[in-house]
Amino acid sequence: xxxxxxxxxxxxxxxxxxxxxGERWTMLILRETFFGVRRFTDFQQRLDISKAVLTQRLxxxxxxxxxxxxxxxxxxxxxxxxxxxxxxxxxxxxIRWGDGRSDPVRRRRIFSHSGxxxxxxxxxxxxxxxxxxxxxxxxxxxxxxxxxxxRTDPISLALRDERALLxxx
Amino acid sequence: xxxxxxxxxxxxxxxxxxxxxGERWTMLILRETFFGVRRFTDFQQRLDISKAVLTQRLxxxxxxxxxxxxxxxxxxxxxxxxxxxxxxxxxxxxIRWGDGRSDPVRRRRIFSHSGxxxxxxxxxxxxxxxxxxxxxxxxxxxxxxxxxxxRTDPISLALRDERALLxxx
DNA sequence: CCCTTTGGTCTGCTCAACGAACTATTCCTC
DNA sequence: GAGGAATAGTTCGTTGAGCAGACCAAAGGG
Numbered sequence: 001x002x003x004x005x006x007x008x009x010x011x012x013x014x015x016x017x018x019x020x021x022g023e024r025w026t027m028l029i030l031r032e033t034f035f036g037v038r039r040f041t042d043f044q045q046r047l048d049i050s051k052a053v054l055t056q057r058l059x060x061x062x063x064x065x066x067x068x069x070x071x072x073x074x075x076x077x078x079x080x081x082x083x084x085x086x087x088x089x090x091x092x093x094x095i096r097w098g099d100g101r102s103d104p105v106r107r108r109r110i111f112s113h114s115g116x117x118x119x120x121x122x123x124x125x126x127x128x129x130x131x132x133x134x135x136x137x138x139x140x141x142x143x144x145x146x147x148x149x150x151r152t153d154p155i156s157l158a159l160r161d162e163r164a165l166l167x168x169x
Numbered sequence: 170x171x172x173x174x175x176x177x178x179x180x181x182x183x184x185x186x187x188x189x190x191g192e193r194w195t196m197l198i199l200r201e202t203f204f205g206v207r208r209f210t211d212f213q214q215r216l217d218i219s220k221a222v223l224t225q226r227l228x229x230x231x232x233x234x235x236x237x238x239x240x241x242x243x244x245x246x247x248x249x250x251x252x253x254x255x256x257x258x259x260x261x262x263x264i265r266w267g268d269g270r271s272d273p274v275r276r277r278r279i280f281s282h283s284g285x286x287x288x289x290x291x292x293x294x295x296x297x298x299x300x301x302x303x304x305x306x307x308x309x310x311x312x313x314x315x316x317x318x319x320r321t322d323p324i325s326l327a328l329r330d331e332r333a334l335l336x337x338x
Numbered sequence: 339c340c341c342t343t344t345g346g347t348c349t350g351c352t353c354a355a356c357g358a359a360c361t362a363t364t365c366c367t368c
Numbered sequence: 369g370a371g372g373a374a375t376a377g378t379t380c381g382t383t384g385a386g387c388a389g390a391c392c393a394a395a396g397g398g
Contacts, residue, residue, distance in 0.1 A: 013277050013314075014200050014260070017267030024355080027191065031183050040376050050356055055377060074364040075375055083270060089292060090262035091183070097259055098186030101252060108182050123258060123293060123301045130299070132292045145182075193386080209345050219387055224346060243395040244344055 020064045021087065025049055026057050031091060034135055035159065036167045038077040042155060088135040089124055096122045106145030114139050114164060135165045189233045190256065194218055195226050199256060203304055204328065205336045207246040211324060257304040258293055265291045275314030283308050283333060304334045
């Protein structure tokens, strides 16, 4: 971000957070990781992102401790660390804000608490339990705003059904 | 962001949100508006941002309906709209994530519920009431991680004391 | 009537993102 | 074990966005 590296002059830690997750593409990459995407090629195909930029963003996220590289034979898995999982509230809030700006009933993805099956509210709470479930306890399913799916790659097909977040493909 | 304008091919509304608030500087500008900053010159001085970029960001936010221009005699106030106020959960989550990544007890800004005075938790809830207060019901005060303040502009001085969010300077 | 404040625009430069081509390693198949 | 495909990148030339700094127009005050 080149906001300057002297964070001590920044009044709050937002600049520090944005230095890591505020760069172009980074949040979209992280959304994919929460949906279960782990591989370089899958990120690239689903986001239509330049390979050079994807390489740089993944490295930044690994260096920042948000993602972890896990060699799996000939390939590499990029998996969320604990710090990465802690980003879920930020990501969820942004998704809900983006959804709410059009027609509130036409949401694209709906998140529910896997414990009790209740849809979570705009603040991330499960209205039934009153808890704020973490990403390991959340299911995603397509919402009415998603429209007719056009992508036919295996990941998009799997996301047409209800799935637990973080389930690898 | 130039992520392409064909949002229909995007699986969820995150790209739409990032098209508006995901650009460099935008979230920092919005943080300032929640703290009560409203004027061009104040944004520019507090953020050390290029005037050309600030102009473009403010225009984007106004066009997107996040901020509203309010002429005040010879000057212009940039004020959060309802859609802008709805960004508070996203902003709060990012601030908390940035804070939590260093030492959790050394937070820079602490937010509390003005109704009951209780500090709000990392999910934005007031532990006493169980509610999720909106920005109009939240106070900010410096946290132990802020260190010795170096900035001496009027806005930074005012932020050394507890203040309600959105209070203009 | 001049000077300051405010809220910008304009210019030239640099650096990051882009698409496309190329590469190195591993795995699978024959 | 040879050939091809899949994976995870790197390299290159071009384009576009951000930067600092100079400049500018309108409003208000003395």
